[in-house]
Amino acid sequence: MLLQNNQINIPSFTLVRQNSMLEKELLECFLQVVNQGIFILNENVKVLEDKVSNFCQANYGIGVASGSDALDLSLIACGIGHGDEVITTPFTFFATAAAISRVGAKPVFVDIDPKTWNIDVNLIEEKITSKTKAIIPVHLFGCPVEMDAIMQIAKKNNLRVIEDAAQAIGAQYCGEKVGSFGDTGCFSFFPTKNLGAFGDGGMIVTKDSKIAEKIKLLRIHGAKNKYCHDVLGFNSRLDELQASILNLKFKYIELWTQRRRELAILYNNLFQEHIRTDRFSIKLPQEPDYAYHVYHQYTIQTKQRDELQNHLKSYGIASTVYYPIPLHLQKVYSSLGHHQGDFPVSEDACNEVLSLPMFPELTNEEVEIIVDAITSFFTR
Template sequence: MQVPMLDLKEQYQNLKTEIHASLEDVMSSSTFILGKNVKKLEQDVADYSNVKYGVGVASGSDALHISLLGCGVEEGDEVITTAFTFFATAGAIGRINAKPVFVDIDPKTFNIDPTKIEAAITEKTKAIIPVHLYGQMADMDPIVEIAKKHNLAIIEDAAQAIGATYKGKKVGELGTTACYSFFPTKNLGAYGDAGMIVTDDEAIAEKMSVIRVHGSKPKYYHHVLGYNSRLDELQAAILNVKFPHLDDWSNLRREKAHTYNQLINEQLSDVIVTPFEEEHNHHIFHQYTLRVQDRDELQSYLKDHGVSTMVYYPKPLHLQPVFEYLGYKEGDLPVTEKACQEALSLPMFPELKQEQQSYVVEQIANFYKEKAKA
């Protein structure tokens, strides 16, 4: 059996007629930039996030970059974040010549550890970027308290977490801004790069809307150095077709995660730690990520037996060559570094079949049985 990490073909077939009709509508209208589809998606995603404003941009990476600028982070400022995340989180900080300051993670959730944040604050700190990794929100109450105490912006990196909640609050409700990615592999995925920023702050929303169009308002009058980072009308049309299905898809992911948990805990609880979900959280399982022994050997074995897996993330950001200038060394963030050696993500998508999941877990069990005999 072949089990892919992700399969978007069935989803496309189910929505094919609607998607083609929406694209035809855009073509017929000949409005390709910041048209009615972008405006609708911005409002719908803002409403979904329980905030007032949505600003569509070209990617999740640009959402982080433009959020930092919108929140007033400048060259020489410091931004506290996690090193256990995709590069874009810290890359956005570096691109504006601010300084990423990395702190360690919670060993159970893989999210930033709030107890490590305050010690990292200096007079140069301007913002905190908590990453809601794998689809579960970070522990936001203490982060909000720290941010208020020190007058810091909170930029939620929610690239993997649209629809997740924390104590009944949606992504976007607790931060100054929140950043979504609509990369094709996400729970709500476009057919190319796309992203959005949501916020309740009108002034910040206006500033970010200007930045995304070369810093111009009105057109051809430029008050700031902006960028060309607009959410494409064709991508917005596709996302508008998909958006009503988002919660159903995320609930199916939760069902798949529950099935994995049952199968793994019955057979492999001595060598595998299944994902931890805080009681007050609603995890949307963008990824289903385990802690495993002999990770690299297991991944190789599964590949040989038709099971696709991914390692998110094999090398933490504080040890990446591009950030050598920051002066971090191995051992500085021990929980993060251990996670990079143990984390393994299994196939996860709404259309995943139970027989596929059973096969995946069977192959994992076979690996450890063979290893025990060796």
């Protein structure tokens, strides 16, 4: 048993190891931007926009200030506003629903598939009304939503599709990159993401030239020309320093994704030796046949989640709960009139899921220690 080492300290996530490996290149990025002296919407942003849009099989990329802004601007560019309804999942980060609310629309929640924790595509159509104008599928934890079904529903009902791919850069549905299916795809470059900046940052990709032009207008105070404001816009620009760092990291994204997948396979293989026993009651993350999962998180599900988390903590192993309260039960959405039990699969997930350490620099030995610790919990 590897647990005999009482100096265990395994973080849920850390950038320290990656930053150490990239230190020289990161310093060069910083100096290049400082010496150039242009910090907003310069060449680094343009290069990154081209890289990400090409990578995602889209025609246009627009760098913005955050993943949250990417959702806001996409909704506005797609004409979503007051009185409209937008269908999404209650099991996701708050920003997804908040963007809908900020533009004056109403979030309409649909429960999740218990296998993938993504929106259950079989439950969407029953929630569509004359006010429904869009669907925001969330590729949660790096696992793609069933986009064929989403797009068929959207086409049938004349709905916009805005992909929340904040956690899923590089993920694929049936061989095509997420973000390339909907009217827009929204990405976050928050430091913990698979492609992370040293602060907030985001990107919108689209195949639609009109949407791209509108978002470019919106991100700079609604001004196509300086001091000439055509619409009420925002200050939502990806800065040059963050873009420079992201351009550096981008060349490693496929290598890092492959490492995440290797770690997920290692977790799976080590767990498979135990989960068939009655005492070892956890559900492992699923990768459907149609999916190329990028494992932003490696998340398990167990009814003994809180006890297990405390057990891991006692060994010096960190873990994280995403997300403890479903969106329909958040205080801010009490006016929607939802109650406990309205979306039972999402509620179960909030009470039972636990994300284990997952980042490319995690070692195989550390994964073995984590699985040993979990095994020791279930075989006490």
